[in-house]
Each structure stands twice: as C-alpha cells, then as structure tokens.
Amino acid sequence: MPKEQKSRHLKKEAVAIPSPPDNVMHKDDPRQCHFWVKRKRQVNELNERFIRYCHLPTKIGNNYCGEHLASDPNPTTRERIPCPYDKSHYLIINTVYKDELEKHLAQKCNSRPRPNPPYFSLDVNCTLSYPSKFAEEEKSLVLDHEVLKEKKEIITNSKHVIQQASLLGHMERLKLLQPDGCFIEFGCGKGELSYFTKFAIKDKDDEVRFLLIDRKNTCGK
Ligand SMILES: C[S@@+](CC[C@H](N)C(=O)[O-])C[C@H]1O[C@@H](n2cnc3c(N)ncnc32)[C@H](O)[C@@H]1O
Numbered sequence: 001m002p003k004e005q006k007s008r009h010l011k012k013e014a015v016a017i018p019s020p021p022d023n024v025m026h027k028d029d030p031r032q033c034h035f036w037v038k039r040k041r042q043v044n045e046l047n048e049r050f051i052r053y054c055h056l057p058t059k060i061g062n063n064y065c066g067e068h069l070a071s072d073p074n075p076t077t078r079e080r081i082p083c084p085y086d087k088s089h090y091l092i093i094n095t096v097y098k099d100e101l102e103k104h105l106a107q108k109c110n111s112r113p114r115p116n117p118p119y120f121s122l123d124v125n126c127t128l129s130y131p132s133k134f135a136e137e138e139k140s141l142v143l144d145h146e147v148l149k150e151k152k153e154i155i156t157n158s159k160h161v162i163q164q165a166s167l168l169g170h171m172e173r174l175k176l177l178q179p180d181g182c183f184i185e186f187g188c189g190k191g192e193l194s195y196f197t198k199f200a201i202k203d204k205d206d207e208v209r210f211l212l213i214d215r216k217n218t219c220g221k
C-alpha cells in the first residue's frame with residue numbers, strides 16, 4: 001500500500017485511549033495491568049498502534065502485572081533481590097521481593113530443595129564404604145587409555161576426553177574391561193564412554209552388554 005494511503009487507512013481506525021482500569025486496594029477485587037498492548041492494525045489519535053490494556057492481573061499494591069512491571073512509570077519502592085535458589089541460568093536472574101523472601105523460599109520457589117522421594121537411597125550404587133583409603137587414592141589418580149589417543153589429538157577442549165580416558169584407564173587397572181561384563185553408564189549423554197569402552201574391550205562381535213541411562217533425551221543424545 002502507498003505511504004499516503006496507508007496513513008489514511010490507519011487514521012480511520014484510530015481509537016481514543018480509555019482511562020486505565022481502576023485498581024482498588026481490596027484483596028477480592030479484580031485487578032488489571034495498566035500496560036497498553038500493541039496491535040498491528042489499530043491506532044490511537046497520535047497514530048500509535050495501541051488498542052487495549054494487558055489482561056493479566058496485578059499484585060495488590062501494583063498497577064502492572066509481573067510481565068510489565070518494568071514499564072511502571074511509578075515503580076514500587078519494594079526492593080527485589082535475586083532468588084538464592086534460582087541461579088541456574090546465567091542470562092535470566094530471577095528476582096523476588098526482599099520482604100517476601102522467606103515465604104518465597106519456603107513455599108513458592110520452584111527451585112527450592114524438596115525432600116527426597118521414598119525410593120531414594122543415599123549411595124545405593126556405591127559398593128565401597130566411603131570414605132575408604134581405596135577411594136581416596138583413586139580420586140587423585142588420573143590414568144589414560146590408548147583408545148582415546150586419536151580423539152585427544154583432535155579435540156581442543158580436552159577436559160571431557162581426559163576424564164573418559166582416565167575412567168577407562170581405571171577400569172583397565174581394576175581388570176573390569178572384560179567381554180562378559182555388563183556396563184551401565186549413568187548419565188550417559190551421547191553414550192561416548194560406552195562407545196569407547198566397546199573399543200577398549202575390542203568387542204567386534206557385539207557380545208558385551210551396555211545399559212545407557214540418562215534423564216534427558218535432548219541435544220541429539
Ligand atoms: C557430561 S554429560 C554425559 C557424559 C557422558 N557420560 C560421556 O562420557 O560422554 C552428563 C549427563 O548426565 C545426565 N544426568 C545428570 N543427572 C542425571 C540424573 N540424576 N539421572 C540421569 N541422568 C543424569 C545429563 O542429562 C547429561 O546428559
């Protein structure tokens with residue numbers, strides 16, 4: 001549409017801005033956000049493309065919903081602080097009202113620690129009592145395995161491959177790399193450790209049993 005015709009078309013649809021919803025300070029009254037929501041086709045007298053207020057409710061004491069709190073021209077003086085339980089994402093910092101922190105941590109926060117489920121049994125997969133002399137020694141011993149030699153030369157960020165090589169080195173040292181074994185990789189991701197274990201045992205006939213377990217199936221795993 002030509003520019004002139006387009007602006008005439010927009011003017012026809014112009015609407016007056018109604019006054020914002022009246023938010024009374026009573027807990028049972030409905031409260032509505034004061035944020036104007038943009039829409040493509042309709043405009044006000046100033047040719048601004050706004051048509052209605054946001055439909056989300058607000059908290060008592062606020063005129064803007066949580067989503068639009070940053071647009072409030074008269075922001076509340078209540079201080080918000082980062083949630084101590086919710087530091088998982090480095091880009092999004094989840095904040096909470098400082099004066100509600102205790103309630104948030106005890107009842108509301110989705111990242112708050114929960115009691116262990118009934119089937120949880122601490123160290124159920126540990127066959128050695130901890131701490132034991134054996135476990136202490138093993139912890140500081142970084143070993144290597146030849147099946148990861150080639151990968152080590154290609155990979156620039158080698159932390160992961162050093163760990164895989166060391167785990168295989170430990171398995172070899174403890175004589176665990178046997179074809180009649182069953183290898184369970186907890187938190188297998190792409191299953192790389194099992195993949196290299198198969199090479200380390202030289203399992204050409206697919207005789208060795210592998211059980212791969214992961215809580216997620218994302219990221220091409
Ligand atoms: C570093 S990655 C996998 C590395 C993999 N073992 C390898 O050598 O290539 C860790 C994996 O553990 C999984 N994981 C973490 N906690 C888990 C849990 N409680 N139960 C099952 N899988 C878990 C994650 O989803 C992730 O895929």
Ligand SMILES: [Zn+2]
Pocket residue numbers: 033034035054055056064065066067068
């Ligand atoms: Zn809103």
Ligand SMILES: [Zn+2]
Pocket residue numbers: 083084085086094096104109110111
């Ligand atoms: Zn939280």
